[in-house]
Amino acid sequence: MSVKILAVDTATENCSVALLVGDKVYSRSEVAPRDHTKKVLPMVDEVLKEAGLTLTDLDALAFGRGPGSFTGVRIGIGIAQGLGFGADLPMIGISTLKAMAQANYRLHGKEQVIAAIDARMSEVYLGQYQRLESGDWIAVVSECVIPPQEVGQLLDASPLAWTTAGTGWGAYEDGLSSISLNLEAGDVLYPDAQDMVILAKYELEQGNTVEAEQASPVYLRDKVAWKKLPGRE
Known part of the structure; x- marks a missing residue:
């Protein structure tokens, strides 16, 4: 039986939805940083209609x-939870950074990827x-989450060629320019749901799902409100 997974992502400037049915992917995507709440549900309706399915037909x-963006991540999870509750579906959280790695493979066959998203406050995810x-x-x-000038010390110094992905490379070009790895500039700037459904399939096969009420975000920077206050960590 064909696996059916719907993916929703609004964690960055890109708003995207994708539906995996067996080996076929139906997808919608638009860079619309201020309109996620307006666009994401119509995208869900469109891919389901195109595939001739309803939410209750899905496996996850x-x-x-x-x-990603604090607001964007919250919007995406809130919408996904609403859909998950309504159809009683298990849920799978997918890393936006890992999704950009998958995008580089889908588009260009790249198998070594370093993803960096502009995290503001002079840092990158x-x-x-x-x-x-x-x-x-x-x-x-x-x-x-790390200052750009410290990235070179953290990365694995493999002789392989690594493809870059994400907005962080352009936003902090000066800070990242000292990295001594063999880097190839990539053209993937944002995560996309059509890559998340592929990654979600692996997670589903391993049983890595949660109930809708347990779906949670990954912010990495938990103490953002205290970041610039003297005496605070």
Whole structure:
């Protein structure tokens, strides 16, 4: 029987929805940083209608769990939870950074990717990924939030060529320019739900799901409100 997974992501400037039915992916995507709440549900309706399915026909619902915009991550999870509750679906949180690694493979066949999203406050959300034979990805460097000038010290110094992804490379070009790895500039700037559904399939096969009420974000920067206050961590 064909696996059916719906994915929703609004964690960055890109708003996207995708539906995996067996090996076929139906998707919608638009860079619309201020209109996520207006666009995401119509996108859900469109992909379901295109596939001739309803929410209750699905096996799971995936969502972009972050890191990304605080507001964007909350919007995406809130909408995904509403859909999940309504159809009693198990939920799967997918890393936005890992999704950009998958996008580089989908578009260009790249299997070593370093993803960096502009985290504001002179920091980036970063993750370094290598594709496995199974098609899933291993985090060589787990996702974290870090000043750009410290990234070079953290990355795995492999002789492989690493493809860059995300807005962080353009936003902090000066701070990231000292990295001594063999880097290839990539053109993937944002995560997309059509890559999240592929990653979600691996998670579903391993039983890595949660109930809708347990769906939670990954912000990485938990103490953002105290960041610039003297005497605070």
